[in-house]
Amino acid sequence: MFKPYGIIPPIITPFDAEGHVDFAAMAKMAVFLVDGGVHGLFPFGTTGEFYALHDDEFVKGLETVRDAVAGKTTRSGKPIQLIAGCSHITTREVIRLIKLVEQVGGYDAVSVLTPMFVSQTQEELYTYYKTIADSTTMPVLMYNNPPKTNVNIAPATAARLAHDCGNIIGIKDSSGDMTNCGEYLRLTAGERDxxxxxxxxxxxxxxxxxxxxxxxxxxxxxxxxxxxxDIYDKFMDGDWKGALEAQFRLAPLRIATNMGTFPEVIKEGLNMQGIPVGKCLDPIQELTPAEKEKLRSVLAEMKLV
Known part of the structure; x- marks a missing residue:
């Protein structure tokens, strides 16, 4: 069974001036990230504005990322991991998206966010993920992001799903709560295989x-x-000091993403580096001139511009 590891960016979705997906820019982004040392790619996550796409854009985007990095490997020679975001409000729509991923082929797993807007009980979340897992043979990565959905997958629920569903292969925790993350780890320790x-x-x-x-x-x-x-690579090499230095170097950029509406800061940061990816789709607006100047200073301190 697929085991995700390392740094897997939720790749942004570039848009042109008319709001259409710029697939050529998306292919270049995929190569830029892999050449930069990441261990996998995750199209159509929250950072990829998954909620904004038509089915044909979703399919072509998956194909674009897959084909752009075909044959490429990590620095250690491992294949580039590919995880497709398949998030929607209803169970049936998530399953429909997963079927599209299956038709595209070449993806190691799908990632499924908790439903938006609907405030589920833990039993409803359990049924949601189990039904999705039972509908496919693909590995499923649960995605917990309560700051965006106002729903938290309780550690006990995650542990129950890990035990009951062999193709639920993990959970991405964006809660920002280390106790929550620690409980995921503690309660699923027996499922680490x-x-x-x-x-x-x-x-x-x-x-x-x-x-x-x-x-x-x-x-x-x-x-x-x-x-x-570097945070991951140095950590795995036993260079904890170097890994921590890389973490501290990154922190101001992540804190700066609180400016504007996510993920506009990510796109602006790429544009400032000479990597044209456009802006986010409306209603998300560009940063103000003052915010852009603050972001530029962060990137300059990181020696990225």
């Missing part, structure tokens, strides 16, 4: 690795892939 916990908060990657996380889905890796990859 097939279930991994992935950090989803960029400022906590180093801490998560010490706790036992297998890696991170890190939005800021779009802008600074080598910096984020």
């Amino acid at each position: 097939h279930f991994q916990v992935i950090m989803g908060r960029d400022t906590m990657i180093y801490a998560g690795l010490h706790y036992g996380c297998a890696g991170a889905v890190a939005s800021c890796a779009n802008v600074a892939p080598r910096v984020v990859a």
Whole structure:
């Protein structure tokens, strides 16, 4: 069974001036990230504005990312992991998206966010994920992001799903709550042969690795892939001091994403580096001139511009 590891950026979705997906720019982004040292790619996560796409854009985007990195490997020679975001409000729509991923082929797993807007009970969340897992043979990575959905997958619920569903292979935790993440790790310790916990908060990657996380889905890796990859690579090499230095170097960028509406800061950071990816779709607006200047100073301090 697929085991996610390392740094896996939720790749941004570039849009042109008319609001259409710029697939050529998306292919270049995929190569930029892999060349920067990341260990996988995750199209159509929250950072990828998954909620904005038509089915044909979703399919072509998956194909674009897959084909752009075909044959490429990590620095250690391992294949580039590919995880497709399949998130929606209803169970049936998530399953429909997963079927599209299956038709595209070449993806190692799908990631499924808790439903938006609907405030589920833990029993409803259990049924939601179990039904989805039972509908496919693909590995499923649960995605917990209560700051965006106002729903938290309780550690006991995650542990129950890890035990009952062999193809639920992990959970990405973007809660920003280290106790919550630690409980995921503690309660699923007996399922580690097939279930991994992935950090989803960029400022906590180093801490998560010490706790036992297998890696991170890190939005800021779009802008600074080598910096984020260094947190993981140096940690795995036993260079904890170097890993912590990389974490501290990254922190101001992640904190800066609180400016504007997410993920506009990520896109602006790429544009400032000369990597044209456009802006987010409306109603998300560009940063103000003052915010852009503050972001530029952060990138300059990181030696990215």
